Amino acid sequence: xxxxxQLKLNIAHTQSDLERKILKTLHMKKEYLxxxxxxxxSIDARKxxxxxxxxxxxxxxxxxxxxxKSIKSNQIQFQAKEDAYNFPANGTREFQHRPVIIGTGPxxxxxxxxxxxxxxxxxxxxxxxxxxxxxxxxxxxWKTGTLDPSSNVQFGEGGAGTFSDGKLNTLVxxxxxxxxxxxxxxxxxxxxxxxxxxxxxxxxxxxxxxxVKEMRECICAHGGEVRFHSQVTDIQTVTTGNTKVxxxxxxxxxxxxxxxxxxxxxxxxAIGHSARDTFAMLHQHEVPMQPKAFAxxxxxxxxxxxxxxxxxxxxxxxxxxxxxxxxxxxxKNGRGVYTFCMCPGGYVVNASSEPHRLAVNGMSYSKRDGQxxxxxxxxxxTPEDFGSSHPLAGVEFQRKLEENAYRxxxxxVPVQLFxxxxxxxxxxxxxxxxxQIKGMYQLANVRRIFPEIxxxxxxxxxxxxxxxxxGYARKDAVISGVESRTSSPVRIIRDxxxxxxxxxxxxxxxxAGYAGGITSAAMxxxxxxxxxxxxxxxxxxxx
Numbered sequence: 001x002x003x004x005x006q007l008k009l010n011i012a013h014t015q016s017d018l019e020r021k022i023l024k025t026l027h028m029k030k031e032y033l034x035x036x037x038x039x040x041x042s043i044d045a046r047k048x049x050x051x052x053x054x055x056x057x058x059x060x061x062x063x064x065x066x067x068x069k070s071i072k073s074n075q076i077q078f079q080a081k082e083d084a085y086n087f088p089a090n091g092t093r094e095f096q097h098r099p100v101i102i103g104t105g106p107x108x109x110x111x112x113x114x115x116x117x118x119x120x121x122x123x124x125x126x127x128x129x130x131x132x133x134x135x136x137x138x139x140x141x142w143k144t145g146t147l148d149p150s151s152n153v154q155f156g157e158g159g160a161g162t163f164s165d166g167k168l169n170t171l172v173x174x175x176x177x178x179x180x181x182x183x184x185x186x187x188x189x190x191x192x193x194x195x196x197x198x199x200x201x202x203x204x205x206x207x208x209x210x211x212v213k214e215m216r217e218c219i220c221a222h223g224g225e226v227r228f229h230s231q232v233t234d235i236q237t238v239t240t241g242n243t244k245v246x247x248x249x250x251x252x253x254x255x256x257x258x259x260x261x262x263x264x265x266x267x268x269x270a271i272g273h274s275a276r277d278t279f280a281m282l283h284q285h286e287v288p289m290q291p292k293a294f295a296x297x298x299x300x301x302x303x304x305x306x307x308x309x310x311x312x313x314x315x316x317x318x319x320x321x322x323x324x325x326x327x328x329x330x331x332k333n334g335r336g337v338y339t340f341c342m343c344p345g346g347y348v349v350n351a352s353s354e355p356h357r358l359a360v361n362g363m364s365y366s367k368r369d370g371q372x373x374x375x376x377x378x379x380x381x382t383p384e385d386f387g388s389s390h391p392l393a394g395v396e397f398q399r400k401l402e403e404n405a406y407r408x409x410x411x412x413v414p415v416q417l418f419x420x421x422x423x424x425x426x427x428x429x430x431x432x433x434x435x436q437i438k439g440m441y442q443l444a445n446v447r448r449i450f451p452e453i454x455x456x457x458x459x460x461x462x463x464x465x466x467x468x469x470x471g472y473a474r475k476d477a478v479i480s481g482v483e484s485r486t487s488s489p490v491r492i493i494r495d496x497x498x499x500x501x502x503x504x505x506x507x508x509x510x511x512a513g514y515a516g517g518i519t520s521a522a523m524x525x526x527x528x529x530x531x532x533x534x535x536x537x538x539x540x541x542x543x
Contacts, residue, residue, distance in 0.1 A: 002026065002059045002067070003080035008044065011051040011317060022059055027070055034060040042199035043320075048313035051320070058082065085177035089118045089533040098123050098225075098539065099532060100249060101268040102232050102278075104216070105159020106518045107509025108270030110182065111525035113215055116224035118529075119538030123262070124224065125251060127231035128156025130216075131209045138163060142350060142439040145411060150231065150254055153351040153361060154274040157228070158212035160485070161518040163351070165343045165364040166203035168195055170519040178523040189214035192366075200324060204366025223539075229254040232278065235267075235285060237502055246504030266536075268528055270508040270521075273488040274353050276395050288493040288501050289391045292513050295340065295486045296401060297378035297458055298446060299348045299360050300418070301433060301478040302471070304373045307344070310469045322368040325375075327465045327472075333453065335379050337461025340486055342375035344368045348480050350413050350439030357402035359484050360413055363438065372436045376483040377465075379457045394489025404449040405482040413437055414444035419475030421447050422459055431476020446481045488513050498531045506532070 004025055009017055022036055023029070040056040058080060061067060068078050099115060101108045104126040115122045127150050128134055134156035137148045149155075153163045168183060183196045186203065190211045195201035203211065216226050234250035249262045271278045283289060304322050311323035322344035330336050346364035353359070362374050386393035408414040415435055420427040426445040435441055447455045466473035491513030498506055508514065508528045515521035 001080045001082070002061060002064060003039070003056065003077040004059060005056045005075055005077070007055040007057055007075075008052045009055070011043070011053060011320065013053065018055070018057075022057060025076070026059065026061070026067055028061065028067055032062045032067070034062060036060065038197045040197050040199060041194075045312055049315060051312060051316070083177050083180050085181040087114060087118060087533065088530055089538065091532070091534050091536040093536045095265070095536050095539055097264045099266045099268070099536075100125060100262060100264045101270060102249075103159065103270040103272055103275070103509070103511070104157050104212075104226065105270060105272050105509065106161055106521040107511075107515060107525035107528075108268065109158070109212060109215055109525065110185070110522040111268050111270060111508060111529045112219050112224055112226075113185065114526050114529035115532065116219040116222040118533060119223070120533065120536070121223040121225075121539045122219070124219065124226045125230040125232060125249075126157060126226065126228050127254065128152070128228065130228050131157040131162065131213050134158075134162075135209060145440060147352060147355060149353060149355065150229070152353050153349060154272065154353040154485070157216065158209060159272050159521075160274065160351070160361070161521075162209055162212060163205050163349060163361070163363050164341065164518070165346060165362060166205060166208040166366075167341070167517065168201040168203065168519045169199070170517055170523070172520045172523060174523065178526045179519060181526065182519055182522045185215070186211055189218065202364070202366075202368075204368070205363050207366045232267075233259070234281060235502075235505075236261075237285070244502045246502055265504050266506070266532065267504060268506045268508050268525075268532075269492065269512060270525060272509070272511040273485055275511055276354075276392075279392055279395060279490050282492065283391055285502065287505065289490050290493065291383040291386060291389070291391055291394045292487075292489055292491045293380060293382040294394065294489050295336075295338070295378035295380050296398070296450075296454065297376055297483050298479040298481045299362055299374050299483055300377045300462070301348065301372040301374045301435060301480075302474070303433060304345050304371060306471050307373045307469070310471070322373070325469060327468055329461055329464045331457055331460055333457065335453070335457045337377065337379050337457055337464075339465075340376040340378050342373070344373050345370040346372070346374050346436070348374050348413070348435065348437045350437070351485065352402070354399070354402070356406050357399060358406040358409060358411070358413065359402050359482060360480050361483070361485065370436050372433065372478075374436070376486060377458060377462060377479075378483055378486055379454050379461070381454070391490060398484045398489060401449055401482045401484050408444045408446065408449055408481075409442045413439055413441040413480050414446050414449070415441045415478060415480045416444060416446040417475060418462065418473060418477040418479055420445070421455075421479055424448075430478070433476050433478050435478045435480070437480065441480065446479050449481050487516050498528055
């Protein structure tokens with residue numbers, strides 16, 4: 001197989017144009033072409049208004065050796081191999097009970113999926129509802145303000161990523177093939193095939209909700225089990241020598257309103273970044289953990305049309321997708337300010353999960369055809385900002401900001417124009433930009449939510465970003481708060497076996513402090529599944 005890199009075509013090219021470009025690059029006739037597969041696709045807008053798609057393509061040809069003799073180019077790689085992923089199910093230890101996975105966000109879902117299809121019959125526990133009921137609960141909350149603390153934007157099947165843009169790019173360096181395997185599994189269960197090669201793949205919340213449901217059905221079809229409305233409220237351990245070992249989980253059935261005990265020697269805690277009560281419970285059992293740096297800030301909305309022109313040029317073709325962006329800067333005060341979870345053509349959403357506390361997030365549907373672009377504009381915070389060395393000090397830092405946001409908006413999402421944010425005055429009316437918000441909102445003074453150093457850093461950062469994207473600091477840009485759930489404020493310590501000091505507990509994913517988005521969380525779930533399968537033999541082959 002021949003791999004061609006940096007294959008550049010006009011933005012309006014056809015599939016036939018791509019094929020002709022392949023033949024020309026390889027100096028061969030069409031009858032030698034047996035097939036090709038796109039490995040990567042990205043948009044090059046560096047010389048706008050001239051726009052290009054850039055490809056990496058794997059090509060299958062007749063007589064590769066002959067073609068190799070006639071071509072010398074760094075652009076072309078001969079005898080290329082397709083990325084392969086191998087799941088190492090070679091463990092020998094016997095399970096006494098079925099393995100348990102706590103949480104069905106990307107980490108828990110992919111861990112459960114890999115274990116199920118390889119015969120480990122996992123039990124997945126999820127405090128929230130299945131994705132269909134959860135969607136109804138979330139929409140009710142957005143319409144009425146009535147919050148279900150167990151079924152909301154943070155909790156339920158699919159995790160917090162279900163109500164997001166469904167972005168699947170990651171900065172994690174991956175030599176194992178887990179990254180592409182995540183994308184292939186998503187595509188296998190209903191996501192567009194294009195996510196396997198796009199440089200910035202996304203699914204959209206409307207499609208992602210169907211995909212996670214299909215994955216759950218696959219888990220069950222392979223002998224796994226998913227229990228919704230099932231919250232782990234406690235653990236039981238025994239001490240062997242100097243080592244604590246997990247033996248039981250106490251589970252609260254939120255529907256029946258009763259507790260039961262689940263015997264297991266292995267539990268994957270893929271609990272997500274908002275499982276604050278679970279963090280507290282594990283801390284009471286002296287599970288080692290430490291506070292972790294993260295970032296807080298606001299959601300900022302601009303017209304998508306403005307962003308498109310900034311990114312593509314004034315007269316860009318209307319068939320191009322809504323343009324994304326990523327901005328970052330380091331301030332003289334030592335803070336980093338950057339955009340995060342940018343949602344082209346998206347919506348700001350009320351993402352609260354605790355009464356009398358308010359958090360926001362961003363979401364896009366698959367078409368990304370909303371009127372506004374929105375992103376989190378956030379400032380780095382470290383344990384030094386938390387005022388305490390307690391492992392859960394970052395949680396309390398988040399809660400204080402969310403309480404401020406709730407008060408500032410009288411229970412609704414507080415909204416302010418950027419010009420008023422700079423003046424530190426409540427907004428009285430909107431400008432040309434109409435907020436696109438899922439949930440009720442109220443004009444307020446978002447700046448009052450934050451400590452002065454964070455508010456000043458946000459203002460300075462946005463003004464710097466205006467130099468990169470003209471119009472970014474426009475006075476009528478809409479900001480809302482508080483964006484506090486960017487990542488977990490806690491890291492649950494695990495060793496080389498991926499276990500906690502309490503043996504049998506496997507901290508996993510974003511909530512445990514080992515991931516930062518849908519794809520990296522899913523990859524960490526697969527990594528945990530590999531470790532389990534490399535230790536234990538499948539239950540279906542147990543003698």
